[in-house]
Amino acid sequence: MRPAPLLLWLLVVWTALGVVASLGRLPLSAWLVFGAALAVLGVLDAWRLRRTASPELRRELAPVLPLGPEATVALHLRNSTRRSQPLHLHDLHPGGWAVRGLPRRVTLPPGGALRLDYATTPDARGQFHFGGCHALLPSPWRLWHGRRVLGEPSSTRVYPNFAVLAELAGLSVELASRSVGARLQRRRGEGTEFQELRDYRDGDSLRKIDWKATARSHRLISREYREERNQQVILMLDCGRRMLAQDGPLAHFDHVLNASLALASIALREGDAVGLLACLGQQQRWLPPQQGSGGMDHLLGAGYDLHAQPLATDYLAAAGALQTHQRRRALVIVVTNVRDEDDKELRAALSLLSRQHLVVLASLREQALDDAAHEPGTTLETTIRSASAMHYLAERERVHETLRQEGVNVLDVRCAELSGALIERYLAIKRGNRL
Numbered sequence: 001m002r003p004a005p006l007l008l009w010l011l012v013v014w015t016a017l018g019v020v021a022s023l024g025r026l027p028l029s030a031w032l033v034f035g036a037a038l039a040v041l042g043v044l045d046a047w048r049l050r051r052t053a054s055p056e057l058r059r060e061l062a063p064v065l066p067l068g069p070e071a072t073v074a075l076h077l078r079n080s081t082r083r084s085q086p087l088h089l090h091d092l093h094p095g096g097w098a099v100r101g102l103p104r105r106v107t108l109p110p111g112g113a114l115r116l117d118y119a120t121t122p123d124a125r126g127q128f129h130f131g132g133c134h135a136l137l138p139s140p141w142r143l144w145h146g147r148r149v150l151g152e153p154s155s156t157r158v159y160p161n162f163a164v165l166a167e168l169a170g171l172s173v174e175l176a177s178r179s180v181g182a183r184l185q186r187r188r189g190e191g192t193e194f195q196e197l198r199d200y201r202d203g204d205s206l207r208k209i210d211w212k213a214t215a216r217s218h219r220l221i222s223r224e225y226r227e228e229r230n231q232q233v234i235l236m237l238d239c240g241r242r243m244l245a246q247d248g249p250l251a252h253f254d255h256v257l258n259a260s261l262a263l264a265s266i267a268l269r270e271g272d273a274v275g276l277l278a279c280l281g282q283q284q285r286w287l288p289p290q291q292g293s294g295g296m297d298h299l300l301g302a303g304y305d306l307h308a309q310p311l312a313t314d315y316l317a318a319a320g321a322l323q324t325h326q327r328r329r330a331l332v333i334v335v336t337n338v339r340d341e342d343d344k345e346l347r348a349a350l351s352l353l354s355r356q357h358l359v360v361l362a363s364l365r366e367q368a369l370d371d372a373a374h375e376p377g378t379t380l381e382t383t384i385r386s387a388s389a390m391h392y393l394a395e396r397e398r399v400h401e402t403l404r405q406e407g408v409n410v411l412d413v414r415c416a417e418l419s420g421a422l423i424e425r426y427l428a429i430k431r432g433n434r435l
Helices: 005-022 028-051 162-169 173-179 211-217 252-269 293-303 315-325 340-354 367-373 380-405 415-431
Strands: 056-060 064-066 071-078 085-091 098-100 104-108 113-121 126-130 133-138 144-150 154-159 193-199 221-226 232-238 273-280 283-290 331-336 358-365 409-414
Touching: 005 028, 028 144, 056 133, 071 085, 071 104, 104 113, 211 221, 232 252, 232 283, 232 315, 252 273, 252 293, 252 331, 252 358, 252 415, 273 293, 273 315, 283 293, 283 315, 315 340, 331 340, 331 415, 340 358, 340 380, 358 367, 358 380, 358 415, 367 380, 380 409, 409 415
Parallel strands: 064 154, 232 273, 232 331, 331 358, 358 409
Antiparallel strands: 056 071, 071 113, 085 104, 085 133, 098 113, 126 154, 133 144, 193 221, 273 283
């Protein structure tokens, strides 16, 4: 409880009257009576404020929120008293979240209810907690303000932006792939799994003709094939210190996670199973491959609280762990940021994986390095920075080329290109029957 502005002004007036009384221009008894009356009113008003029932509050909050878009939080208030209740409200949302619509001043009608909405934007993935809602209640005579905590704490989980995944789910595989930047070549009937019989079309191979069906129907009938289903894709994600770099509002690891989930949505719709291995220093988090609609829920639930850590990634330990967990041949997509010092360890890890699996390495390219390399050398400082960036990129490309010569599929991409590049390479491998 704290004094309200009205009480402070009355104290100022009482002090001024004391100065006047000390000069003999006001009877001392009048000043004492005013002070006593003010004290009685203050005590009575404070007592009435303590006896005033707090409004009831219920917070309406989605249990899962996407990272990026604004989320709406609803506060439901109910006044159980017979008089109106002015309130000054501020919800205890997670620190760091941008908020629009708080704090708020409202007046609850006697015995009435009110709903307040405000918008907030999560700034990171993970589990977050909302405390109670802070409210300032004025006393009946406006001499005091009482601070109350209304409602119960609640929590929510922030996932990667699954709104994008919902949009992809409403499109065909071809359109969804192109919408994220994948450049696809249409290929028909080159899979290994029989799908259906259809009429012969000009250009069909003679090997596709089903002669028994042709004899029965007295017209040429061809077999239609599709890419083999029930294959397995493993997303091997670097969660080390290199993924802490920032491109735009998101860290590299958030771009990696978003692109991996976009690829997973396409692979699951193609009938494949998708698993995850997150490399956290010398530790790993393993999610076995799963198929169907539950596979995406499993990926979101297992990876929503993954964050890049300021640790060096142990590629050999991660490769050994994957070999232990994944016995069946799979398409392993390693997403990291290759540097020249990775030459020996990374080559050894990819060589170990390539003995059993088909490996694709996606190496994130930092936009800041490209900008520095193309910066005009107008001063000595910019010339040195540009030359250093060009040397770094050349060494990085040398490592990439060495890996390509050893049979590793290498993608050198920026964050904005990652989703399209991963999906494009996955579909090319699948439609080429390389797995």
